[in-house]
Amino acid sequence: MVTLKKNNFTDYTISIIEPWIKYLETIRGFGTHTLNAYKRDVLDFLKFCNNEKHNFLAPNKQVIREYLFNLSERKLSRPTVARRISSLKNFFRFLLKDKTISTLDVSIFKSPKLKRNFPKSIDSNLVTKALFSLIDEKNHAWINLRDRAVMLLLYGAGLRISEALSLKKKEAPRGDWLRVLGKGNKYRDIPLLPIICDGVKDYLDLCPFNVQEDGPLFLGKRGGVLSPRIIQRRVENLRYELGLPSHTTPHALRHAFATHLLSGGADLRAIQQLLGHSSLSTTQRYTDVNETELLSLHKAIHPRS
Incomplete structure (x- = not known):
């Protein structure tokens, strides 16, 4: 089981993330590496919201734009940014389904377009x-x-x-x-x-x-x-x-x-x-x-x- 450390985040916030991680692990059958990546992505967004005084559980289009700009300033690759947005979309969809939050427009989570890479074979x-x-x-x-x-x-x-x-x-x-x-x-x-x-x-x-x-x-x-x-x-x-x-x-x-x-x-x-x-x-x-x-x-x- 992937566990979450409290670090500098509130017990309340961690208690919201933990059921999602448990759901991905037990119901969706995600592996440890995927769970750790999802967890890091959401905690990174949480840290950003804390620093910028945004409401973590009520992001809007402007917040996501600011976050994308923050990721760009940190020179993260497009695939990494796309995965982080995908993780957030998955997380907030779970919160809606679990009725932790009542409403949210998930269309605000728009990933950057990625160049389609084909698998490269060997003769x-x-x-x-x-x-x-x-x-x-x-x-x-x-x-x-x-x-x-x-x-x-x-x-x-x-x-x-x-x-x-x-x-x-x-x-x-x-x-x-x-x-x-x-x-x-x-x-x-x-x-x-x-x-x-x-x-x-x-x-x-x-x-x-x-x-x-x-x-x-x-x-x-x-x-x-x-x-x-x-x-x-x-x-x-x-x-x-x-x-x-x-x-x-x-x-x-x-x-x-x-x-x-x-x-x-x-x-x-x-x-x-x-x-x-x-x-x-x-x-x-x-x-x-x-x-x-x-x-x-x-x-x-x-x-x-």
């Missing part, structure tokens, strides 16, 4: 090149196999890096399916390729530590929990050494999983389920990627282009 041949290069790296053999196993889960099963590193040994991929706990504390089942199971087994066979059944599947160099930053750094090194695209990151491997399935004729609904997207509109971004690739290909090879 399958480049992914294969990166995976095989790990075998010949001049590190401890078990570390190479560990990093390769993690990357296989990202590209071969479409896992988020947090999902892969949260797996316990007893949940290690061994059969045809893998059950993963994703965002919103929702489980999903993912079919497995034999190469993924073999890759994880190779890592476990060489791992010098006694990996406990209830402990993390992937361990760090000293036997502790493996940090996502280690995998991110490893992918960065591969990017420089192999001349991979600048957008090559662990998350790009998950994008590659989706776009390569779509290119192969996979159904969009199936990809949504495999990725664990709650909304189909999120998954539909991959069709935009494919359309862009098709347009480039058409222009490059069509005789009338």
